[in-house]
Amino acid sequence: MSELAVDQVAVGYPEARVINNLSVTVPEKQITSIIGPNGCGKSTLLKAIARVLKTEKGSVYLDGHMIHQWKTKDVAKKMAILPQSSDAPPGLTVFELVSYGRFPHQKGLTGLKRSDYKFIDWAIEVTGLSDLKERPVDELSGGQRQRVWIAMSLAQDTDILILDEPTTYLDMAHQLEILRLLKNLNIEQERTIVMVLHDLNHASRFSHNMLAMKDGDLLVEGTPERVMTRENLFNVFDIDAQLMSCPFSKHPICLAYDLCGECKFKQEQ
């Protein structure tokens, strides 16, 4: 199993540093969601974990080693990344794209081996794409396309899966479908999943662990019950939220909310 930890990391872009000093340990074999308002640095944190952005200070640790000291191909054997909405090159078939997931396991000039085909077939089946195998990815619907990318990450056969807003641009049913798929992977395969989610209620319902960020800092972390409180949501999003328990999953969900201009919560404090 692979352990992921962020230690005193400062990261951002040359014009502006986004995160100044953030430490967190991602629990193994669990689903962790990162939430927070626009520009709070949640995608930046995810990119730092995914080694897309280099940290200015501190480091991300994978199995106790600094991630930048690993060979990038070896990291890819342990950790797969699903980017926020990506276009596949035109004409590329589902099978071909999923087979690219085997890249980190291939050596030099060798083609796909028997074991590679096993993983590809499994990934295609699990994501329910068997009938679409030979179709070009760019001709599929948004939900199908997202599943193809997930299948590619699955074919990579990693312990950790990192996803940046996997449900954006999908309708409600497809959002649930993707999240269910991730949940099943977590339960059946014991994969560690880290993702950025916009929808608080989805985050609460599908994750074991939530990280709430604001202005580049980690404000609260913990179980949905711990994070989804009226006080925390006020601190993170500046909203006055009415919370209740989800009739399906019993997790706390946010029923309705108001902006804090005329915020009762503020007055109460």
Add this chain to the structure above:
Amino acid sequence: MTNPYIPLGQKRQMRKVLAIIVLLLILIISAIIISMNVGEIRLSPWRVLQTFIGLGTADESLILFDFRLPRIVLSVLTGMGLAVSGCILQGISRNALADPGILGINAGAGLVVMLFIFFYSAPTDAPVFFLPVLALFGAGATALVIYTLAFKQAEGISPTRLVLTGVAVQAGISAAMIVMTLQLSPEDYQFVAVWMAGSVWGSNWSYVLALLPWILILVPYAMSKSSVLNTLNLGDMPAIGLGASIEKERRILLAAAVGLAGASVAVSGSIGFVGLIGPHLARQLVGSKHQYVIPVTALLGGLLLVVADTLGRWIMQPTEIPVGIVVAVIGAPYFLYLLARSRA
């Protein structure tokens, strides 16, 4: 091919690619035979064959082996080099409209040739052999300048910036060339103009030998990098996720693309559009997987240039139209067609 684990669809795809490759080879060979016929002295395919096995007259041998054949072989190699170069560039930039020309390869080579003629006047036999070396140097240097100018510390290379920087640098180079043009003697000017237009007509076997190693080394190298190109073609994030060292790979592949196109342009003159059309047609035929795209691209490029050269010799006989012009006249409308069809 007999691996039982390969799914049926993949096998079908492989068979299709193989069929296309065989078909292209047949087309290239046919084009070569026709091309050997075309010229002031016509040789029938039968005579060509006889000359090949040593039964032709001395004149026929001379025409075939010393004039037409080197030129034809050079066309094929140049086409391959430029097309594969374009294929690499399109793969790493994720831009179907990238062409070796945007790296300033043609402009840079042209500038150096112009400078040489400017200072040493009409080329006799000796400097002609020297010219390709200079042109290659110019192409490489210009590509380096454009790359450096388009590079940003934090973001690396963005395709848009690369294209715009390329346009700007080329505008500068052409301004410099105009200044020099005005001071050349008419003979020198004609030489440069013909070179710029791209021609393979001065070619002999030593040109072929000069280009051959580049093609023999870099085309297979590009093929060996197919998997990497596949990942880069998905975009930065997915490529990193799959464990490709994107900046390093991109730099190496760019260098290979510059080497291929630079060497081709150096011996054959400024020829555009092959690097654009070749890979694009190949993708239409075999999809996006570089294991398939690169060999098909190479063959298409070779075919395109042999056909263009043959047309150039044939249309306005006895005057020859430089192959670069023929390619541009075919290629530019196709490019515009692609552009009009493209999505934002």
Add this chain to the structure above:
Amino acid sequence: MKAKNMTLDRENKRSQPLVAVIVLIAGVIALLFSIGFSITVGAADIDLETVWQAIFFYNNDLTNHQIIHELRFPRVLGAALVGAGFSVAGSIMQGMTRNPLGDPGILGLNAGATFMLAVSFAFIPGLSYIYIVLFSFVGAGIGAGLVYGIGSLAKGGLTPMRLVLAGAAVTALLTALSEGIAIYFHIGQDLAYWTAGGVSGTDWFNLKILAPWMFVGFIGSILLSKSITLLSLGDNVAVGLGQRTGVIKFFGAVIVLILAGASVSVVGAVGFVGLIVPHITRYLVGYDYRWIIPNAIVLGALLVVLSDLAARNVNPPQETPIGALIALIGVPFFLYLARKGGKEL
């Protein structure tokens, strides 16, 4: 998101009428002085007073008056007109297409003109000047029409990238055809002399052809300027504000063609003026085209008059092609835009 940022940006940089008026007045004064100074410089030294007298109290018996009247004055006027023409054409293009890279040269105007010139040199040698001008004007129109037409055909409209690429391809095609013709008929260098761009040959006869068109173009662009400001906020906004965008774009395109086409026909390919001047003008006076256009006229004229002055004096008695000289300023400027443009484009 992008559009929103752009609008915000515009709000921050509101038009500045006071600055605009100051720039305009300072520009006119600078222009008059550079015209005067430019006339004094040359093989024969002539002082400013003589220039003044030659223009307003012309005396046919004095050699200096003749030089000024026949050579230097028309030349400098030509430079001013052409500079103003390219700048206004560039401003309109950049405003209408919301495209920072709008420039008549990028549009294929130059290549189109060169192509038609090659055709006329090759097939109808000895054509009179007026017909040559006409031919290159038509060519410029063909080039621009092709680039714009094909670029706009694509789904998602004419993005900066597309404009540049379509321009490059049309230029390549027309240049290849011109090259072919030039090599076949051995007219390459004749063509190059023209392409290099120069105002040296401008005389009163040229000016008589050029000036009316230019003035029509200037007046038209000023009349259109308010609508262009609205178009520069985006098509949807302009329609929402009750503009008939189709009509405005059509007239805008006609004006661009008249101004840039006439300039190209008379002086050849002087690129980059239409790119640089609008940017500088916007930087100085803000985003209101009612101020941008008059200022672009003055600043464009100033730039080309000064460049012509430099072109004559870099390497006398030879003239450096003015197109190359302006490219020397233009290329770094373009590079700067490309570098900065990562987000803005």
